[in-house]
Structures are given as structure tokens and as C-alpha cells.
Amino acid sequence: MTETTAEELRDEYLARLDEAMRGLPHGVASDIRGGIVEELEGLDAHETAARIAHLGDPIDIAREAQDEVPPAPAYVVATPVAAPAAPRPPATGTRGFAITAALTLSFGGIVLPVLGWFVGAALVCFSPLWKTWEKVTAIVVPFVLFTVSAVLVMTMTGFASSSSGSSSGTGAGPEAMNPLVPAWYDLIWFGVMVLGALLIPASGLWLLWRLRGRAAR
Incomplete structure (x- = not known):
């Protein structure tokens, strides 16, 4: 039976870790993966297996990291309020x-x-x-x-x-009027x-x- 090498143990563990941290922010997942790669670097198969057992299940690592990630701020989209129409003059x-x-x-x-x-x-x-x-x-x-x-x-x-009436009552005839004047x-x-x-x-x-x-x- 072929003995599993340290590199195979490390690659398998990192693959499981990448799958578990798929929902984490990219920066957080990169930092965690880089730290574990440094811990497993240069170890033989026995030491690698022991270190992996000490690190624990990748799912638990991803869950703990998710709990420490601050929640994303909620953005409230303000609904534009239409300006009231100017009243028409009477x-x-x-x-x-x-x-x-x-x-x-x-x-x-x-x-x-x-x-x-x-x-x-x-x-x-x-x-x-x-x-x-x-x-x-x-x-x-x-x-x-x-x-x-x-x-x-x-x-x-x-x-x-x-x-004119008073003057005609004196007996004198009325003064002739020119109709053209x-x-x-x-x-x-x-x-x-x-x-x-x-x-x-x-x-x-x-x-x-x-x-x-x-x-x-």
C-alpha cells in the first residue's frame, strides 16, 4: 500500500479549505489560506497529518472566520420624491x-x-x-x-x-336759424x-x- 505524502495531504486539506471558504470575502479567505500554507510548509507526512489534525475541520475554520467578518452595511436607496407641480395661476x-x-x-x-x-x-x-x-x-x-x-x-x-322760448313770448318772431350752421x-x-x-x-x-x-x- 502506497504511503500518502506530505504534499498530497496538504493539497487535499487546502482543497477542502477552499471549498469551505467559498462564501467568505476574498481578502479574508486569502489571508487564512496563506497562513495555513505557511504552517504546513516544510513538514513531512507525519508532521503534516498532525498539524492538519490540530488545525481542525476546514468547515469549522470557515464558520469561525464568517462569525468574525463584520456585516456589510445596509444601503438604503432613497426613493426620489417628485417635486410638487407649481400651482397654475387663476x-x-x-x-x-x-x-x-x-x-x-x-x-x-x-x-x-x-x-x-x-x-x-x-x-x-x-x-x-x-x-x-x-x-x-x-x-x-x-x-x-x-x-x-x-x-x-x-x-x-x-x-x-x-x-329761446322766453324771447318768443315777447311778441317778437323767433330768430331764423340756418340749418346748415x-x-x-x-x-x-x-x-x-x-x-x-x-x-x-x-x-x-x-x-x-x-x-x-x-x-x-
Whole structure:
């Protein structure tokens, strides 16, 4: 019967050790294997067998090494949280609404007399892109000027009519009027109409000019 050599005993033990340490980190397994190779180096068969018996079963060596290996840190993968969508501005806070309001204030009275202007004034009031004094200037000032001028013209017209009636009661015939020549109050009334036709559209266009560079809120 052939006697087992020291090299065969060492190779067999190291093969069993490599199999047992397959689950260990590479660095740890290499250190353990290198240390055992140094202990078995230069021994004869009898001494090698005795040293292997002293080292113990490779499975026990691998188990003890596994217990001493620190656990791998757990990595928590953070789930990206979607940023909340920016709230959309209300319809009345957009530039498109403000432009529509200013144009309606300027030309709504032409498309729909009187009522169109009031619709434009209401739309301008709802828009937050203008300051309060800008809204007051564009709405109240033209309205007051036009109203005061109209009342003044009607008052002067009534005064002129009453004066004409009084003079006819004295017995003198009424003064002949040339139909081709307008009366003085007709000229004033025409001036008021022209003032309204220019001032109201200008107020809306002025709001458009004030709107430049302002972002929706």
C-alpha cells in the first residue's frame, strides 16, 4: 500500500479549505489560506497529518472566520420624491386675460355700445396685474369726464331752449336759424362725443402700456 505524502495531504486539506471558504470575502479567505500554507510548509507526512489534525475541520475554520467578518452595511436607496407641480395661476391672473380686458375696455363700447365698456371695466377690475390706482385712472377718470361733459352740455342746451322760448313770448318772431350752421351747443356736444371716442380707447391702450414686463401671478 502506497504511503500518502506530505504534499498530497496538504493539497487535499487546502482543497477542502477552499471549498469551505467559498462564501467568505476574498481578502479574508486569502489571508487564512496563506497562513495555513505557511504552517504546513516544510513538514513531512507525519508532521503534516498532525498539524492538519490540530488545525481542525476546514468547515469549522470557515464558520469561525464568517462569525468574525463584520456585516456589510445596509444601503438604503432613497426613493426620489417628485417635486410638487407649481400651482397654475387663476385665469384672471394671466397676461392673456389682462390683454383681453384692456382691449374690451378700449373697443367694447364700439362693438356693444355702453354695455361693452362696462364689461371691459369689470374685466379690468378682476385682473391683479394692475395696481388699484391704474384701474381707477383708466376707468373712473374717462367715465367722470365724459359724464360731467354730457351733463354740462345737456344743461346748457336746456338753458338755451328756455331762453329761446322766453324771447318768443315777447311778441317778437323767433330768430331764423340756418340749418346748415350748427348751434353752439351742437359744437359742444360734438366735442364731448369726440372726447369720449378718443379718451376711452386711450385708457385701455394705456393699461396695455402699463402691462409691459409684468408676469402672471
